[in-house]
Amino acid sequence: MxxxxxxxxxxxxxxxxxxxxxxxxxxxxxxxxxxxxxxxxxxxxxxxxxxxxxxxxxxxxxxxxxxxxxxxxxxxxxxxxxxxxxxxxxxKIVSLDDLLNCALNDCHSKLECAEYLDVTPDFIEEALTHYHSKFGSSHYHRNYQFFFDEDSISIRSIRHSG
The missing domain is CATH 3.30.2010 (Zincin-like)
Incomplete structure:
Protein backbone atom coordinates (compact mmCIF):
# COMPACT_ATOMS: atom_id res chain seq x y z
CA MET A 1 0.00 0.00 0.00
CA LYS A 92 12.79 15.82 8.98
CA ILE A 93 11.61 13.05 6.65
CA VAL A 94 14.23 10.27 7.04
CA SER A 95 15.08 10.21 10.73
CA LEU A 96 17.13 7.53 12.45
CA ASP A 97 13.83 6.12 13.75
CA ASP A 98 12.60 5.90 10.14
CA LEU A 99 15.75 4.06 9.11
CA LEU A 100 15.35 1.76 12.10
CA ASN A 101 11.78 0.99 10.99
CA CYS A 102 13.07 0.24 7.50
CA ALA A 103 15.59 -2.25 8.83
CA LEU A 104 13.08 -3.83 11.23
CA ASN A 105 10.72 -4.29 8.28
CA ASP A 106 13.40 -6.02 6.17
CA CYS A 107 14.08 -2.99 3.99
CA HIS A 108 17.83 -2.77 3.63
CA SER A 109 18.61 -1.38 0.17
CA LYS A 110 18.08 2.24 -0.73
CA LEU A 111 15.30 1.25 -3.13
CA GLU A 112 13.45 -0.74 -0.46
CA CYS A 113 13.83 2.09 2.07
CA ALA A 114 12.71 4.68 -0.49
CA GLU A 115 9.55 2.72 -1.23
CA TYR A 116 8.87 2.15 2.47
CA LEU A 117 9.36 5.84 3.37
CA ASP A 118 7.76 7.29 0.22
CA VAL A 119 10.82 9.25 -0.89
CA THR A 120 13.16 8.92 -3.85
CA PRO A 121 16.07 6.44 -3.88
CA ASP A 122 18.45 9.37 -4.47
CA PHE A 123 17.15 11.02 -1.30
CA ILE A 124 17.73 7.81 0.68
CA GLU A 125 21.27 7.70 -0.69
CA GLU A 126 21.79 11.30 0.44
CA ALA A 127 20.33 10.42 3.86
CA LEU A 128 22.71 7.48 4.25
CA THR A 129 25.63 9.68 3.17
CA HIS A 130 24.51 12.39 5.61
CA TYR A 131 24.25 10.00 8.55
CA HIS A 132 27.53 8.33 7.59
CA SER A 133 29.19 11.79 7.57
CA LYS A 134 27.53 12.74 10.83
CA PHE A 135 28.14 9.51 12.77
CA GLY A 136 30.71 7.47 10.85
CA SER A 137 30.15 3.93 9.58
CA SER A 138 28.49 2.85 12.83
CA HIS A 139 26.15 4.53 15.32
CA TYR A 140 24.15 3.46 18.37
CA HIS A 141 20.48 4.50 18.58
CA ARG A 142 17.63 3.06 20.67
CA ASN A 143 19.47 -0.11 21.66
CA TYR A 144 20.53 -0.82 18.09
CA GLN A 145 23.80 -0.45 16.30
CA PHE A 146 23.45 1.06 12.82
CA PHE A 147 25.93 0.32 10.05
CA PHE A 148 25.82 2.87 7.21
CA ASP A 149 27.22 3.06 3.76
CA GLU A 150 26.03 4.90 0.66
CA ASP A 151 23.98 1.96 -0.59
CA SER A 152 22.49 0.27 2.44
CA ILE A 153 21.81 0.19 6.13
CA SER A 154 21.91 -2.68 8.53
CA ILE A 155 21.22 -2.84 12.23
CA ARG A 156 22.06 -5.13 15.10
CA SER A 157 20.16 -5.28 18.34
CA ILE A 158 22.30 -4.54 21.39
CA ARG A 159 21.70 -6.95 24.23
CA HIS A 160 22.26 -5.49 27.67
CA SER A 161 23.61 -7.80 30.30
CA GLY A 162 22.34 -7.24 33.77
Missing part, protein backbone atom coordinates in the same frame (compact mmCIF):
# COMPACT_ATOMS: atom_id res chain seq x y z
CA UNK A 2 1.33 3.44 -0.93
CA UNK A 3 1.07 6.07 1.78
CA UNK A 4 2.60 8.88 -0.30
CA UNK A 5 -0.61 10.90 -0.56
CA UNK A 6 -1.21 10.73 3.19
CA UNK A 7 2.39 11.65 3.96
CA UNK A 8 2.40 14.47 1.43
CA UNK A 9 -0.97 15.84 2.55
CA UNK A 10 0.09 15.73 6.22
CA UNK A 11 3.34 17.58 5.45
CA UNK A 12 1.51 20.06 3.23
CA UNK A 13 -1.07 20.81 5.95
CA UNK A 14 1.63 21.25 8.58
CA UNK A 15 3.89 23.45 6.45
CA UNK A 16 1.16 25.54 4.80
CA UNK A 17 -0.11 26.56 8.23
CA UNK A 18 3.21 28.42 8.56
CA UNK A 19 4.08 29.47 5.02
CA UNK A 20 2.00 29.53 1.80
CA UNK A 21 2.65 26.60 -0.56
CA UNK A 22 1.78 27.12 -4.20
CA UNK A 23 1.70 24.24 -6.68
CA UNK A 24 2.13 25.34 -10.27
CA UNK A 25 3.83 24.32 -13.51
CA UNK A 26 7.04 25.56 -11.94
CA UNK A 27 9.51 23.45 -13.87
CA UNK A 28 8.10 24.59 -17.22
CA UNK A 29 8.21 28.22 -16.07
CA UNK A 30 11.58 28.28 -14.29
CA UNK A 31 13.44 25.00 -14.76
CA UNK A 32 13.18 24.29 -11.00
CA UNK A 33 11.04 21.69 -9.23
CA UNK A 34 10.83 23.81 -6.08
CA UNK A 35 11.62 27.33 -4.93
CA UNK A 36 11.36 29.41 -1.79
CA UNK A 37 10.78 33.06 -2.65
CA UNK A 38 9.29 36.05 -0.91
CA UNK A 39 7.89 34.04 1.97
CA UNK A 40 6.25 31.40 -0.24
CA UNK A 41 7.09 27.84 -1.27
CA UNK A 42 6.55 26.94 -4.91
CA UNK A 43 6.37 23.32 -6.04
CA UNK A 44 6.02 21.77 -9.45
CA UNK A 45 2.60 20.12 -9.49
CA UNK A 46 3.61 17.58 -12.11
CA UNK A 47 6.12 15.62 -10.00
CA UNK A 48 5.54 12.19 -8.44
CA UNK A 49 4.43 12.30 -4.81
CA UNK A 50 7.72 10.88 -3.55
CA UNK A 51 9.54 13.74 -5.32
CA UNK A 52 7.08 16.33 -3.98
CA UNK A 53 7.68 15.11 -0.42
CA UNK A 54 11.42 15.63 -0.82
CA UNK A 55 11.10 19.02 -2.52
CA UNK A 56 8.51 20.26 0.00
CA UNK A 57 10.78 19.32 2.91
CA UNK A 58 13.80 20.98 1.34
CA UNK A 59 12.03 24.19 0.37
CA UNK A 60 10.54 24.38 3.86
CA UNK A 61 14.08 24.03 5.21
CA UNK A 62 15.09 27.03 3.09
CA UNK A 63 12.23 28.96 4.68
CA UNK A 64 13.47 27.98 8.15
CA UNK A 65 17.23 28.25 7.69
CA UNK A 66 18.62 30.05 4.69
CA UNK A 67 19.06 33.72 3.96
CA UNK A 68 19.45 35.56 0.71
CA UNK A 69 19.35 34.42 -2.89
CA UNK A 70 21.10 31.07 -3.22
CA UNK A 71 19.87 30.14 -6.70
CA UNK A 72 23.22 31.08 -8.25
CA UNK A 73 25.37 28.14 -7.18
CA UNK A 74 28.51 29.96 -8.31
CA UNK A 75 28.17 32.29 -5.33
CA UNK A 76 30.43 31.28 -2.45
CA UNK A 77 27.80 30.58 0.21
CA UNK A 78 25.11 29.07 -2.01
CA UNK A 79 26.21 25.42 -1.77
CA UNK A 80 26.67 25.74 1.97
CA UNK A 81 23.11 27.06 2.34
CA UNK A 82 21.79 24.38 0.00
CA UNK A 83 23.41 21.57 2.01
CA UNK A 84 22.20 23.07 5.28
CA UNK A 85 18.63 22.92 3.94
CA UNK A 86 19.15 19.42 2.54
CA UNK A 87 20.40 18.09 5.89
CA UNK A 88 17.41 19.63 7.67
CA UNK A 89 15.06 18.00 5.13
CA UNK A 90 16.80 14.65 5.54
CA UNK A 91 16.42 14.68 9.30
Missing amino acids: NYSMDKYETMLDEISSEVPVIETDLENLTGYTGLYRNGRLYLDRNRKLSEKIVVLAEEYAHHKLTAGNIIDYRSPGAWKEEWKARRYAIE
Whole structure:
Protein backbone atom coordinates (compact mmCIF):
# COMPACT_ATOMS: atom_id res chain seq x y z
CA MET A 1 0.00 0.00 0.00
CA ASN A 2 1.33 3.44 -0.93
CA TYR A 3 1.07 6.07 1.78
CA SER A 4 2.60 8.88 -0.30
CA MET A 5 -0.61 10.90 -0.56
CA ASP A 6 -1.21 10.73 3.19
CA LYS A 7 2.39 11.65 3.96
CA TYR A 8 2.40 14.47 1.43
CA GLU A 9 -0.97 15.84 2.55
CA THR A 10 0.09 15.73 6.22
CA MET A 11 3.34 17.58 5.45
CA LEU A 12 1.51 20.06 3.23
CA ASP A 13 -1.07 20.81 5.95
CA GLU A 14 1.63 21.25 8.58
CA ILE A 15 3.89 23.45 6.45
CA SER A 16 1.16 25.54 4.80
CA SER A 17 -0.11 26.56 8.23
CA GLU A 18 3.21 28.42 8.56
CA VAL A 19 4.08 29.47 5.02
CA PRO A 20 2.00 29.53 1.80
CA VAL A 21 2.65 26.60 -0.56
CA ILE A 22 1.78 27.12 -4.20
CA GLU A 23 1.70 24.24 -6.68
CA THR A 24 2.13 25.34 -10.27
CA ASP A 25 3.83 24.32 -13.51
CA LEU A 26 7.04 25.56 -11.94
CA GLU A 27 9.51 23.45 -13.87
CA ASN A 28 8.10 24.59 -17.22
CA LEU A 29 8.21 28.22 -16.07
CA THR A 30 11.58 28.28 -14.29
CA GLY A 31 13.44 25.00 -14.76
CA TYR A 32 13.18 24.29 -11.00
CA THR A 33 11.04 21.69 -9.23
CA GLY A 34 10.83 23.81 -6.08
CA LEU A 35 11.62 27.33 -4.93
CA TYR A 36 11.36 29.41 -1.79
CA ARG A 37 10.78 33.06 -2.65
CA ASN A 38 9.29 36.05 -0.91
CA GLY A 39 7.89 34.04 1.97
CA ARG A 40 6.25 31.40 -0.24
CA LEU A 41 7.09 27.84 -1.27
CA TYR A 42 6.55 26.94 -4.91
CA LEU A 43 6.37 23.32 -6.04
CA ASP A 44 6.02 21.77 -9.45
CA ARG A 45 2.60 20.12 -9.49
CA ASN A 46 3.61 17.58 -12.11
CA ARG A 47 6.12 15.62 -10.00
CA LYS A 48 5.54 12.19 -8.44
CA LEU A 49 4.43 12.30 -4.81
CA SER A 50 7.72 10.88 -3.55
CA GLU A 51 9.54 13.74 -5.32
CA LYS A 52 7.08 16.33 -3.98
CA ILE A 53 7.68 15.11 -0.42
CA VAL A 54 11.42 15.63 -0.82
CA VAL A 55 11.10 19.02 -2.52
CA LEU A 56 8.51 20.26 0.00
CA ALA A 57 10.78 19.32 2.91
CA GLU A 58 13.80 20.98 1.34
CA GLU A 59 12.03 24.19 0.37
CA TYR A 60 10.54 24.38 3.86
CA ALA A 61 14.08 24.03 5.21
CA HIS A 62 15.09 27.03 3.09
CA HIS A 63 12.23 28.96 4.68
CA LYS A 64 13.47 27.98 8.15
CA LEU A 65 17.23 28.25 7.69
CA THR A 66 18.62 30.05 4.69
CA ALA A 67 19.06 33.72 3.96
CA GLY A 68 19.45 35.56 0.71
CA ASN A 69 19.35 34.42 -2.89
CA ILE A 70 21.10 31.07 -3.22
CA ILE A 71 19.87 30.14 -6.70
CA ASP A 72 23.22 31.08 -8.25
CA TYR A 73 25.37 28.14 -7.18
CA ARG A 74 28.51 29.96 -8.31
CA SER A 75 28.17 32.29 -5.33
CA PRO A 76 30.43 31.28 -2.45
CA GLY A 77 27.80 30.58 0.21
CA ALA A 78 25.11 29.07 -2.01
CA TRP A 79 26.21 25.42 -1.77
CA LYS A 80 26.67 25.74 1.97
CA GLU A 81 23.11 27.06 2.34
CA GLU A 82 21.79 24.38 0.00
CA TRP A 83 23.41 21.57 2.01
CA LYS A 84 22.20 23.07 5.28
CA ALA A 85 18.63 22.92 3.94
CA ARG A 86 19.15 19.42 2.54
CA ARG A 87 20.40 18.09 5.89
CA TYR A 88 17.41 19.63 7.67
CA ALA A 89 15.06 18.00 5.13
CA ILE A 90 16.80 14.65 5.54
CA GLU A 91 16.42 14.68 9.30
CA LYS A 92 12.79 15.82 8.98
CA ILE A 93 11.61 13.05 6.65
CA VAL A 94 14.23 10.27 7.04
CA SER A 95 15.08 10.21 10.73
CA LEU A 96 17.13 7.53 12.45
CA ASP A 97 13.83 6.12 13.75
CA ASP A 98 12.60 5.90 10.14
CA LEU A 99 15.75 4.06 9.11
CA LEU A 100 15.35 1.76 12.10
CA ASN A 101 11.78 0.99 10.99
CA CYS A 102 13.07 0.24 7.50
CA ALA A 103 15.59 -2.25 8.83
CA LEU A 104 13.08 -3.83 11.23
CA ASN A 105 10.72 -4.29 8.28
CA ASP A 106 13.40 -6.02 6.17
CA CYS A 107 14.08 -2.99 3.99
CA HIS A 108 17.83 -2.77 3.63
CA SER A 109 18.61 -1.38 0.17
CA LYS A 110 18.08 2.24 -0.73
CA LEU A 111 15.30 1.25 -3.13
CA GLU A 112 13.45 -0.74 -0.46
CA CYS A 113 13.83 2.09 2.07
CA ALA A 114 12.71 4.68 -0.49
CA GLU A 115 9.55 2.72 -1.23
CA TYR A 116 8.87 2.15 2.47
CA LEU A 117 9.36 5.84 3.37
CA ASP A 118 7.76 7.29 0.22
CA VAL A 119 10.82 9.25 -0.89
CA THR A 120 13.16 8.92 -3.85
CA PRO A 121 16.07 6.44 -3.88
CA ASP A 122 18.45 9.37 -4.47
CA PHE A 123 17.15 11.02 -1.30
CA ILE A 124 17.73 7.81 0.68
CA GLU A 125 21.27 7.70 -0.69
CA GLU A 126 21.79 11.30 0.44
CA ALA A 127 20.33 10.42 3.86
CA LEU A 128 22.71 7.48 4.25
CA THR A 129 25.63 9.68 3.17
CA HIS A 130 24.51 12.39 5.61
CA TYR A 131 24.25 10.00 8.55
CA HIS A 132 27.53 8.33 7.59
CA SER A 133 29.19 11.79 7.57
CA LYS A 134 27.53 12.74 10.83
CA PHE A 135 28.14 9.51 12.77
CA GLY A 136 30.71 7.47 10.85
CA SER A 137 30.15 3.93 9.58
CA SER A 138 28.49 2.85 12.83
CA HIS A 139 26.15 4.53 15.32
CA TYR A 140 24.15 3.46 18.37
CA HIS A 141 20.48 4.50 18.58
CA ARG A 142 17.63 3.06 20.67
CA ASN A 143 19.47 -0.11 21.66
CA TYR A 144 20.53 -0.82 18.09
CA GLN A 145 23.80 -0.45 16.30
CA PHE A 146 23.45 1.06 12.82
CA PHE A 147 25.93 0.32 10.05
CA PHE A 148 25.82 2.87 7.21
CA ASP A 149 27.22 3.06 3.76
CA GLU A 150 26.03 4.90 0.66
CA ASP A 151 23.98 1.96 -0.59
CA SER A 152 22.49 0.27 2.44
CA ILE A 153 21.81 0.19 6.13
CA SER A 154 21.91 -2.68 8.53
CA ILE A 155 21.22 -2.84 12.23
CA ARG A 156 22.06 -5.13 15.10
CA SER A 157 20.16 -5.28 18.34
CA ILE A 158 22.30 -4.54 21.39
CA ARG A 159 21.70 -6.95 24.23
CA HIS A 160 22.26 -5.49 27.67
CA SER A 161 23.61 -7.80 30.30
CA GLY A 162 22.34 -7.24 33.77
